[in-house]
Amino acid sequence: MLVIKDLYAKVEGKDILKGINLTVNAGEVHAIMGPNGSGKSTLANVLAGHTNFEVTHGTATFNGKDIFEMSADVRAKEGLFLSFQYPVEIPGVSMVNFLKTAVNEHRKYRNQKELSAGDFLKLMREKKEMVQIDSQLTNRSVNEGFSGGEKKKNEIFQMAMLEPTLAILDETDSGLDIDALRIVSNGVNMLKNKNNATILVTHYQRLLDYIVPDFVHVLYEGRIVKSAGKELAIELEEKGYDWIKKEVEG
Template sequence: MLKIKDLHANIKGKEILKGINLEINAGEVHAIMGPNGSGKSTLAAVLAGREIFEVTHGEILFNGKNLLELSPENRSREGLFLGFQYPIEIPGVSMVNFMKAAVNEQRKYRGLEPIAPSDFLKLMREKKELVEIDSALTNRSVNEGFSGGEKKKNEIFQMAMLEPKLAILDETDSGLDIDALRIVANGVNKLKRPDNASIVITHYQRLLDYIVPDYVHILYNGKIVKSAGKELALELEEKGYDWIKNGE
């Protein structure tokens, strides 16, 4: 589904990603861990198409398409989803209008008619239940005045609405209390299907108690320095990142 080959990326001339190689197949959950400043969020941003990062080398294939040639909106329409570490507040734009625009633009890309209003409301209701998001939140402006936990739940709600092929969740666990964490993780687990995949970026092992990864990668200094099964997360939890930093 996703093939990243020797990816290098800069911000303002400073190299952050220094040769990432990663392959993700349908049905898999990958966790990317690593200390602060290792390039985790940069990788997520580059995948989503944020312009401030300049890709200097390498390629990314997403279901056979050259991802780097696609605009952020077309990446989304192709089935890529980024759950933001810090979701953006959009005053004045209601959740309903925002989601309706998103769903319809996705449908248009696939040659489908806009969704019927009644079907849309039904879809909203179903997905709200799925991620246990408060109904009142979807009556408000996008993320405006939401608590940290509500914002993260809203990310999962959007993911549920759009049903992406590949979801990248950037530090979705940061700032969550244990109940919110469980709700978010449950949402992700419920959305898991054999034909989709996810990348869970996290700093702590805690989230991985709820979302069990097939693979764990450790990103350090712009490179994946270690990949293994879920047991790697436990090892990290035990030893911290120092043994990675000190080059084993």
């Protein structure tokens, strides 16, 4: 589904990613862990198409198509979804209008008829129940005045609405209390099936108690330095990242 080969990227002139190789297949859950500043969020943003990041080398294909040839909105419509680490507040843009536009842009891209207002509201109700988002939130402007937990839940709600084939969750767990974490994880687990894939970008092992990964990768200084099964996450939780750093540098 996603094949990244020897990817280099920089931000504001500084090299952050230095040769990433990663293959994600349908039905898989990958966790990308690593110390602060290792390039985890950069990788997520590069894949989603943020223009602050410049790809200097390497390729990434999504279902066989070169994603660097696509603008961010096209990547989204191709089925790639980024759950933001810090979802931005957009005063004046209502949740309903935003989601309706987004859903219908996806439908148009797939040559499907746009949803009527009634059908859209019905879909929204279903998904809201599914991810247990407070129904008041959709009456407000996008993320405006939302608490940290509400913002993260809202990301998962949008994911439920758009049904991506590849979801990249960037530090979705950070700053969440245990109840919110459970709700968010339940949402992600519910949306998971054999045709889609998930990349969890996280600093902590805690999230992986709720969403069990098939693969765990450690990102350090812009490269994946270790890949293993879910047991690696437990090891990292116990021993921290220092032993990996030593292994790499030694």
